[in-house]
Amino acid sequence: MPSPAYHAPDTIEQAVALLAGDAGARPLSGGTDLIVQMRSGRTAPSSLVDLKRIAGMKGIRASPDGGFAIGAATPCTALKDDKALSAAWPGVVEAANLIGSVQVRNRATMAGNLCNASPAADSVPALVAAGATCLVAGPSGTREVPVEEIPAAPGRTSLQPGEFVAEIRLPAQKGSDAYLRSIPRTEMDIAVVGAGVSLVVDANGTCTAARVSIGAVAPTVLLVEDAGAALVGSKFDDAALDRMAEAVRAACKPIADKRGTVEYRTAMAGVLAKRVVKIALERAGVSA
Amino acid sequence: MSKLLVSTTVNGDPQQFLCDPDTTLLDALREEMGLTGSKEGCGSGDCGACTVVLDGEMVCSCLVLAPEAEGRQIATIEGVAEGSQLHPVQRKFLEHGALQCGFCTPGFIMASKALLDRNPNPSESEVRYWLAGNLCRCTGYDKIVRAVMDAAAELRQDRRTAA
Numbered sequence A: 001m002p003s004p005a006y007h008a009p010d011t012i013e014q015a016v017a018l019l020a021g022d023a024g025a026r027p028l029s030g031g032t033d034l035i036v037q038m039r040s041g042r043t044a045p046s047s048l049v050d051l052k053r054i055a056g057m058k059g060i061r062a063s064p065d066g067g068f069a070i071g072a073a074t075p076c077t078a079l080k081d082d083k084a085l086s087a088a089w090p091g092v093v094e095a096a097n098l099i100g101s102v103q104v105r106n107r108a109t110m111a112g113n114l115c116n117a118s119p120a121a122d123s124v125p126a127l128v129a130a131g132a133t134c135l136v137a138g139p140s141g142t143r144e145v146p147v148e149e150i151p152a153a154p155g156r157t158s159l160q161p162g163e164f165v166a167e168i169r170l171p172a173q174k175g176s177d178a179y180l181r182s183i184p185r186t187e188m189d190i191a192v193v194g195a196g197v198s199l200v201v202d203a204n205g206t207c208t209a210a211r212v213s214i215g216a217v218a219p220t221v222l223l224v225e226d227a228g229a230a231l232v233g234s235k236f237d238d239a240a241l242d243r244m245a246e247a248v249r250a251a252c253k254p255i256a257d258k259r260g261t262v263e264y265r266t267a268m269a270g271v272l273a274k275r276v277v278k279i280a281l282e283r284a285g286v287s288a
Numbered sequence B: 001m002s003k004l005l006v007s008t009t010v011n012g013d014p015q016q017f018l019c020d021p022d023t024t025l026l027d028a029l030r031e032e033m034g035l036t037g038s039k040e041g042c043g044s045g046d047c048g049a050c051t052v053v054l055d056g057e058m059v060c061s062c063l064v065l066a067p068e069a070e071g072r073q074i075a076t077i078e079g080v081a082e083g084s085q086l087h088p089v090q091r092k093f094l095e096h097g098a099l100q101c102g103f104c105t106p107g108f109i110m111a112s113k114a115l116l117d118r119n120p121n122p123s124e125s126e127v128r129y130w131l132a133g134n135l136c137r138c139t140g141y142d143k144i145v146r147a148v149m150d151a152a153a154e155l156r157q158d159r160r161t162a163a
């Protein structure tokens, strides 16, 4: 097997040119998926475009509107070290820090987690629930895309030739968020089910906005709009939570494997969705 | 494809080596630089036997490409002892019998030292979570955790005496 070329460009434009100029080129962020896939022979890129030396690609910037722009090559541990980000979006930061071990999280990025397009990617449901977007750089400039539109199928994204994710953007936090996954072990395993939520609650305890997402129970991470709608207008009473969980179960199209059957994954998705709502409510200072 | 020349710093010393672009840092350390302390257990990020510190952060060197090390600082197990003076973490692993075959030990020492460098007073469960990326087939982990807790206590003591 010929060895791929390795490039470490300094600018977004150079990276786009390298990616657009070679159909077999792949972006390299932390490499925790890509290097494993290359070594196992599952993928054989003709060139690697390391994004980590591009200025601004590593780091977190607070946006003027109260949101955050996270450089695509920012490792998961750096998210945890950012106090403002952790306070605003604890669910997103926790989800990214469920990935692998400390060694893995010191390299792994949310953009890589997203663009690897695994249905079980842990940071993705939390980003989808948060309403995060990606700044995508490509041959015709940049465009902003909702996170849930990036994965197209297991292992496939909707990115066009020459495009890569330059930044992940989180909006200003108006409520609270949470993510949970279910795994057979306590650490270092792939999610059997994951669920994320982000909620806005008014002074009376009424839900004014809700986004619910699920992972590992369909070919891509899903935003379950019906589940969010079931909560809006409610005070999180049992009936509203049951309707929300029912919408989550209805959206599941899971596979069965050694980690869980279709029935188990579907039932568990509803259970986890209720649990994340309760955690997000506690974080919002509302007792459920 | 021609070889790349990589210039880096390993345990404080400048190092240059030639490699294929898809060589891992682990292979470069072991084969180009003769630093065979870091071990390959799995080659897939699961076992931690290849743990090194890259620009201050511990990583699996089997999941780093050697050309990525250009201009970077790398610390390996070979740089942990000062001459013949073992680091407290190394000494406590010996005193507690926290190794059997020893294959996982360099990775555990690198990870334990990285923890104690930033937190000299970890709880037992912090130690266990921190070391979750290091696998050992032999010891059952309890002796390793005790060695790390004891090394932490000694390092705190040293700091108090020094202050």
Ligand SMILES: Cc1cc2nc3c(=O)[nH]c(=O)nc-3n(C[C@H](O)[C@H](O)[C@H](O)COP(=O)(O)OP(=O)(O)OC[C@H]3O[C@@H](n4cnc5c(N)ncnc54)[C@H](O)[C@@H]3O)c2cc1C
Residues within 6 Å of the ligand: A026, A027, A028, A029, A030, A031, A032, A033, A034, A035, A036, A051, A072, A073, A098, A099, A100, A101, A104, A107, A108, A109, A110, A111, A112, A113, A114, A115, A116, A120, A121, A122, A123, A159, A163, A164, A165, A166, A188, A189, A190, A191, B044, B045, B046
């Ligand atoms: C031991 C171990 C444990 C793991 N545990 C978990 C876990 O618990 N949960 C989990 O979700 N994942 C887990 N993973 C998988 C992996 O660590 C994550 O998916 C990680 O977030 C990938 O990020 P990365 O930066 O390393 O991606 P890379 O490996 O660099 O890239 C992944 C893919 O995305 C592409 N890519 C990377 N960056 C960009 C970009 N900016 N724009 C466009 N495409 C891009 C690459 O070309 C590649 O196809 C684990 C991996 C290992 C080795």
Ligand code: FES
Residues within 6 Å of the ligand: B039, B040, B041, B042, B043, B044, B045, B046, B047, B048, B049, B050, B051, B060, B061, B062, B063
């Ligand atoms: S050899 Fe690198 S983690 Fe196992």
Ligand code: FES
Residues within 6 Å of the ligand: B098, B099, B100, B101, B102, B103, B104, B105, B135, B136, B137, B138, B139
């Ligand atoms: S001592 Fe043998 S693997 Fe740990």
